[in-house]
Amino acid sequence: MIKGTTKVSIIGAGFVGSTTAYALMLEGLVSDLVIVDINREKAEAEAMDLSHGAAFVKATDVKAGDYEDTKNSDIVIITAGVGPKPGETRLDIVKKNYNIFKSIVPQVVKYSPNAILLVVSNPVDVLTYITYKLSGLPANRVIGSGTVLDTSRFKYSLSDKFSVDARNIHTYIIGEHGDSEMAAWSLTSIAGMGAKEFCLAQGGECDDEFKKATLDEVKNAAYEIINRKGYTNYAVALAVRRIVEAIIRDEKSILTVSSLFEGQYGIEDMYLGIPTVVGREGAEKLLNVPLNEEEISGLKKSSDVLKESIKDLEF
Known part of the structure; x- marks a missing residue:
């Protein structure tokens, strides 16, 4: 991957998704970075904000988009979903995020069937398993941020x-x-x-x-x-x-x-x-x-x- 252009897409422009985009950009790891969120304006704002730092980092093309814009990603990072509220455990939110993932995963695989899917949303182990089942991809290409x-x-x-x-x-x-x-x-x-x-x-x-x-x-x-x-x-x-x-x-x-x-x-x-x-x-x-x-x-x-x-x- 590192020898040519590297495309990474992030599904979810919340606190974790946007901070992840920032960390990847600072490291200069990717040439193309796409941010997708149900709130398109939020994704666009994050992409704009990151892009305005172009003079301080290695060249990275950052843009907001839809699932079609994630086409041919090398890695798709899924941070979308409902996080635990104060007093909730990660496992309390399984069913809510399961329903969200049923709409996300098929779209991701449709446009990037050869990508590695990296699940970050909680409960991460369960949602990684769900992604594995929904995607039909081999297990090595569906991983979670784990521990x-x-x-x-x-x-x-x-x-x-x-x-x-x-x-x-x-x-x-x-x-x-x-x-x-x-x-x-x-x-x-x-x-x-x-x-x-x-x-x-x-x-x-x-x-x-x-x-x-x-x-x-x-x-x-x-x-x-x-x-x-x-x-x-x-x-x-x-x-x-x-x-x-x-x-x-x-x-x-x-x-x-x-x-x-x-x-x-x-x-x-x-x-x-x-x-x-x-x-x-x-x-x-x-x-x-x-x-x-x-x-x-x-x-x-x-x-x-x-x-x-x-x-x-x-x-």
Whole structure:
């Protein structure tokens, strides 16, 4: 993709969609950027505002359009939908967004049948699964933002507690992007040491209370932000930019995108966040990382929670 022109379309010009467009433009990742929204004037305003910064970034043709204008996109990012209101969980809004996606996905596939679809709208794992079912595309070309953002939040929390650069902490949040997500403590390492070993070296102890408090901080982060300003946008846009970068540059990066499980860890036919090799073909390989029994059990519970939320939907 990176060798020629690269076209990315964003469906949804809300806080997440517009901030994602801004992040992609700043990075100079795409040559053509199309923004589509049910509110055409909002999409046009965002495109105009971004375009007026043309003298400060690498050349990017930004425009608002309809689905026809997304034709032959390399990547289509779906951020449209209803977000959780204060007091709601991500799973509370499944049916509302399912109805929205039934109108979006067929149009996207009609004009860009060879695109990679990247779902960001919540509940992201469920909506990625729904997109997979509605699109008819192979699983590797339908991915969700998964727990990429949650993993960054986890690294930030640990970096703050340990006074260590977040980029030097290697760990993952896995499972649902939501209340049943888990910290993969068994895979966590800092300077070649496991979390427990590193804590002891620093004169502390990563006991169960510490682990629970840290995970709760990560899980509740979005709710805390939503309660204060009504939405989240900056960090999620950076997470999406990172995923797009891995695809466009064919990086083979390992990211916890939402990928389709096909028997891994005893889980079938559900999307969850798990370390996945991401490159030009999308989710190129879901990795069977060595999780402990508690983490595998948690993944299965995540899957059960998500399957319960969609049992009444018709595909």
